[in-house]
Amino acid sequence: MLKRFLGGIHPKDSKVYTMDKVIEMPPLPSEVVIPMSQHIGAPCTPLVKVGDIVKKGQVIAESDAFMHSPVHASISGEVIKIAEMPHASRVSCLSIVIKNDGLDEWAPGIPLHREWDKLETKEILDIIKGAGAVGMGGATFPTHIKLSPNKEVDVLIINAAECEPYLTADYRMMLEYANRIVTGVKIAMKVLGVSKCFIGIEDNKPEAVKVMKDAFKGTNIEVVALPTKYPQGAEKMLIKVLTDREVPAGGLPMDVGVVVQNVGTAVAICDAVVSGIPLIERVTTVSGDSIKEPKNLLLRIGTSYDYVMDYCGGFSKTPEKIISGGPMMGMAQFTLDVPVIKGTSGILALSSDVVNSGxxxxxxRCGRCVKACPMGLVPSMLSILGERNKFKEAKEEYGLFNCxxxxxxxYTCPAKRNIVQYIKYSKAQNLAQSAKK
Ligand code: SF4
Ligand code: SF4
Structure with missing residues (x-):
């Protein structure tokens, strides 16, 4: 029987805009801007220089750091600039600009075909690393590292909850890329050496549950319809609901024998291992009440938001907010001059009718935030301590880092307090203090 997690909320899912929109591939842009940082870990260093000719799938940036993921050209063409450029999740980032030559030519040796079940685990991990695969749900943790836990694990969970309102990229992939998901999941299970796997999907997507159940029929992989409640797709919640295991405060899923991968990452694993195709494109939902024609798009990494918006017919009304990702955890953007990166699950344009401004x-002290917190924290106190610069107290007495x-x-706060901003600020201050020491 499924377990339940504490708290949580039920925001309007607003998936109706794009749920039935088949994944489309727009014409390629005239240039792409490819940031050196699209993953958790050290940014990459360019391996190319201005004037170089590159092919689609060619490695153009790497790092010596353990925690990193290489970066590939997403189109063929000429490198015309390497400079700091705007970035969707940081102010700016060193980026490589490639001018499209219109040929869309693969680098030598791509694509290819491999019999994945004949490969050794180490070979598979090297291929996944070389392909630049990262967590596609937005977390962008390098996949080869997540698939190499240094603790015993016995369960793989595929996160297909897609609990953020508006987003339907995972949903459409489940309907349209089922075979690649099945192969990617089997490869991940082989690498981890586990025989138990759950695919967790919220029950507001019955069609995806049906398609996945059919696709995994005859395997020991269990497709589970989860109650729709935000944040069902958070790793700790999924683990609790599907296995009744609780990740300890400050711990990782592997501490309780679990690895969680996003359903889009399963597609990236399949493409890398079976077809030799690196992560150069992703499915992104473009939605919101300010978008003229909301869509699910297969976009090359480096395509600008501006280009994407144009392809979707522009704005039907003035957007109050442009968000990269979902409305709950995404980042508000100050410009449309930012590129799609590996973690761009959605681009939303929301008007003042739906944005909780004010x-x-x-x-x-109404206590609503305490009731809603799935981690059992006291968000009101965390916000007050952040506001008063009491970062140490927030960490030591109120579990800041469990947030x-x-x-x-x-979402629940009637006083419209920017609780998460205070929390992020307090975390950053604590980390800065530790670094100083
Ligand atoms: S305090 Fe953190 S974990 Fe709790 S509801 Fe707020 S953002 Fe979520
Ligand atoms: S006003 Fe907002 S921060 Fe204060 S207790 Fe209520 S929900 Fe929490």
Whole structure:
């Protein structure tokens, strides 16, 4: 029987805009801007220089650091610039600009075909690393590292909950890329050496549950319909609901014998291992009440938001907010001059009709945020301590670092307090203090 997690909220899912929109591939842009940082870990260093001619799938940036993921050209053409450029999740980032030559030519040796079940685990991990695969749900943790836990694991969970409102990229992949998902999941299980695997999908996507159940029929992989409740797709919640195991405070899923991978990552694993295709494109939902024609798009890494918006017919009304990712955990953007990166699950344009705007006011101690917090924290206190620069107290007495930044507290707060911003600020201050020491 499924377990339940504490707290959580039920925001309107707003998936109706794009749920039935088949994944489309727009014409390629005239240039792409490829950032050196698209993963958790050290940024890569360019291996090319201005004037070089590159092919699609060619490695153009690497790093010597353990925690990194290489970066590939997403189109063929000429490198015309290497400079700091705007980035969707940081202010700016060193980026390689490639001018499209219109040929869309693969680098030598891509694609190819491999019999994945004849490969050794080490070979598979090297292929996944070389392909630049990262967590596609937005977390962008390098996949080869996640698939090499240094603790015993016995369960793989495929996160197909897609609990963020508006986003339907995972949903469409489940309907349209089922075979690649099946292969990617089997490869991940082989690498981890596990025989137990759950595919967790929220029950507001019955069609995806049906397609996945059919696709995994005859295997020991269990497709589970989960109650729709945000943040069902957070790793700790999924693990609790599917296995009744609790990741300890400050711990990782592998501490309780579990590895969690996003369903889109399973597709990336299949493409890398079976076809030799590196991560140069991704499915992104473009949605919101300000978009004229909401869509699910297969976009090359480096395509600008501006180009994407144009392809979707522009704005039907003035957007109050442009968000990279979902409305709960995504990042508000200050410009459309940013490129799609490996973690861009969605691009949303929301008008003032749906954005919870308004002035922040003092906490009225209503307790709604406490009830909503899935981690059992006291978000009101964390926000007050952040506001008063009491970072150490937030960490030591109120479990600051257990916050998963899900935004459930903000969603429920009648005083419109920017709780997550205070929490992020307090975390950053604590980390800076530790670094100084
Ligand atoms: S953002 Fe943090 S404090 Fe707020 S509800 Fe989520 S886990 Fe709790
Ligand atoms: S929901 Fe907002 S107003 Fe209510 S206790 Fe939490 S922070 Fe204070």
């Amino acid at each position: 002035e922040e006011s003092p906490c009225i 998963i930044e899900c935004g459930s507290c903000v």
